[in-house]
Amino acid sequence: MKGFTVAIVGAGIGREHLAAYVTLPDDFTVVTLCDKDTERAHEVIGSHGDIQVVSDFASVLQDPSVDVVDICLPPHLHKQAVIDALAADKHVVCEKPLVTSLSDADDIGRILSMSSRSLTPVFQYRYGPAMSQLRALMNQGLCGKPLVASVETHWHRDSDYYNNPWRGTWQGEQGGAVLGHAIHNHDLLCSVFGPVGQLSALTTTRVNDIETEDCASISLQMANGALASSSITLGAADDTSRLRFCFEKLTATSGTNPYAPADSQWRFQARGANDQKAVDDCVASVPDSPVGYIGLFTELAKKLRGLPHDCVNFEDGRRSLELVTAVYHASRTQRSVVLPLDESFDAYRSWQP
Template identity: 40%
Template sequence: MSEVKSVAVVGCNIGRSHIAEGYAPRPERWRLAAVCDLNQERLDKVADEFSFESRTTSFDELLVRDDIDVIDLCTPPATHFELVTKALAAGKHVVCEKPLVGSLRDVDLMQEAEAGSGRILMPVFQYRYGDGAQKAKRIIDAGIAGKPYLGTVETHWKRTATYYEVPWRGKWETELGGVLMTHAIHIHDMLTYLMGPVSKLFARAVTRVNAIEVEDCVAASLEMASGALVASSATLGSQNEISRLRLCFENVTFESAGAAYSPGDDPWTILPANDAVAARIDALLADYQPVGRRFLGQMDAFHEALNGRGPVPVTVADARQALELATAFYHSAQTGADIALPIGPEHPKYASWRPNGH
């Protein structure tokens, strides 16, 4: 098995960040085999910048190439299901931006497609990657933090009408949701990554900032499976942009630094309950090795998995948990009810969380 994996990136908006942060800095791990975009000007700009071996406007052209190991999908959300299905069927490993698909039904079909393909489908949750979040994860997993008590998570960003000039944004049919789906999904993934699954939630969601179909302000109360309580809020009308977690455990309180697009980065505030806990943390982290941040960290871990040296860093099951939480948010906001998780095929929103008619 070759150590170097060849990758084709599809979609040159966020795809450029995947290349610049995750692939281009590691030429000993990744070969930039092809780049694809429907917009020729955007395609040529990225292909020239990173010296891709080939460029194309045809996704299907990539599927028949034997020299491509990985297809990285950075296309609008509503296209993911079809493109992921085709890529897996063609024998490619797949990286896919969030949200993975538009319903729990579709994500369950994705799990079946992945299992049948013998390939890996890795959803993107790059905000997990940063030394602050990774140190917190190690402390929690080691049992040092103790019982989780309470958390607050905030995604307070700013998006103006200019952002929604892109035709697929702000619409149920093509973006699949608003601030909850395309922005706060990251912080909610980090919450469950560190504090475990959600068992119940109540949410309100409204549109107050921009003239769009989907929500841009959300507030919710969550009960975790552990019994801990969490308050979550998200808006696209904040005059300063922050992504922040504050998680209170029995023996440690964690607080992220608040960087909007890299909340996993150091420095996190890690407050131990006493000197004995502090000593345990110091001992645990004595051999800590820094990870790459954002896409670099996730793609480094993905490369290890492809070469059989580690687990897949983000799985389809992780994406399902994030989409299950989003489904519960939308169902609660649409019905005014407290929603219990997990959510299975019998749930009225299993096939789609979008309002009727979408």
């Protein structure tokens, strides 16, 4: 068996994780799919008859042949599953949101710092040609100072989507569109413009009959002084993600691919008329890179082998939860919130109402 062995836990989005791992046979072999709904798991493994289906997470942890536990469970189950998998000496991949409060994130951080294993929160939108091109432009000094960004997460979700007991509830989903949907685009914003310095936010529920928010408008100032705005709804006519980054020397405009923004055609426009050739040459020189989960798992394999990598790390997962905490608190108190947040912050232990 080549590479690392993987047990996927949860057969919902776990299906897409499996589809990505099987494209990387030199890096990973999926040996187990665990779901308490074994019928669903059998349907997901389909023709991959060499993958065993189990219903019980404990048996995954006890299996010495498993190197990586990939957690695709509903959000409220992530914390204990991550802790148990690290305690069982497994490398861990965990779907977003990593956990559901900053204090839980810091508990995980402490456990991780004493572990020899790695933890990789899932932010697969970072991977694909356009993000590689933008990073190359930044690294070559062709962007200059970040000025403003706008981020749109305008998706369509209706009652079919919420016909799942954990969705749309504070207890199960632990948040609405800010936590569950815009978290990816906010991760992209921070991975390009750096951490958030302060924000104010409004959230509301206007689309579906659910407890959590399905619309939001957020105003941010990044720690480096740049400004950004994020507009979120689950009531759009179709699913569209759109990002625009204006730098001192260049404006980067994404396409509208909702779930793989880095796989759409971006426009990189130099501000100075004479600078466009350098921008175009830089973009043309960037090798093609794998998109989404395949991109993430390609970097994960490098990380597990101790090679230089561009994999998501624990701090990225914590940062995303810090932003969520700040948004919910700002919306509820109608006050702006200054980041970073620590245990002295009101909503540190819970962002729930």
